[in-house]
Amino acid sequence: VQLVESGGGLVQAGGSLRLSCAASGRTFSNYRVGWFRQAPGKEREFVSAIRWPGGSTYYTDSVEGRFTITRDNAKNTVYLQMNSLRPEDTAVYYCATDPRYGLALTEVEYAYWGQGTQVTVSS
Numbered sequence: 001v002q003l004v005e006s007g008g009g010l011v012q013a014g015g016s017l018r019l020s021c022a023a024s025g026r027t028f029s030n031y032r033v034g035w036f037r038q039a040p041g042k043e044r045e046f047v048s049a050i051r052w053p054g055g056s057t058y059y060t061d062s063v064e065g066r067f068t069i070t071r072d073n074a075k076n077t078v079y080l081q082m083n084s085l086r087p088e089d090t091a092v093y094y095c096a097t098d099p100r101y102g103l104a105l106t107e108v109e110y111a112y113w114g115q116g117t118q119v120t121v122s123s
Contacts, residue, residue: 001024001025002023003021003095003096003097003113003115005020005093006019006117007019008092008117008118008119009118010121011120012121013086013087013122014085015085016081017085018079018080018082019079019117019119020079021114022075027076031052031097031098032050032102032103032109033069033095034048034049034097034105035049035069036094036107037092037094038091038094039091040090044094045060047093049069049105050070056103057069058103058105062088063082066083066085067081067082067083068080068083069081085119085121086121087121090119093118094113094115094116096112097110097112
């Protein structure tokens with residue numbers, strides 16, 4: 001599975017962005033998917049995930065209520081809608097996927113990764 005993220009960019013605090021994660025090489029509607037981010041000088045951290053099967057979602061506390069993860073199986077794409085962005089959301093955002101069942105919150109639980117997309121939030 002190849003993943004390509006898009007939708008990143010520069011936005012002012014309080015603004016919104018929608019990240020896309022498009023998959024190719026395999027239909028990943030039956031895969032669990034997660035979003036992670038890595039800020040400068042920091043380790044990569046979990047942001048959000050969507051469970052397979054079932055579709056339940058999970059968010060890290062700092063983005064709960066502001067970010068929404070969804071999937072469009074017809075487009076083989078997962079989205080991360082990011083609202084009320086803050087400067088501390090600035091990071092490279094990565095999507096990841098894995099064919100195993102369940103909800104995965106850690107990097108080691110994902111087999112396939114995208115190359116990342118930069119999100120910069122100015123104050």
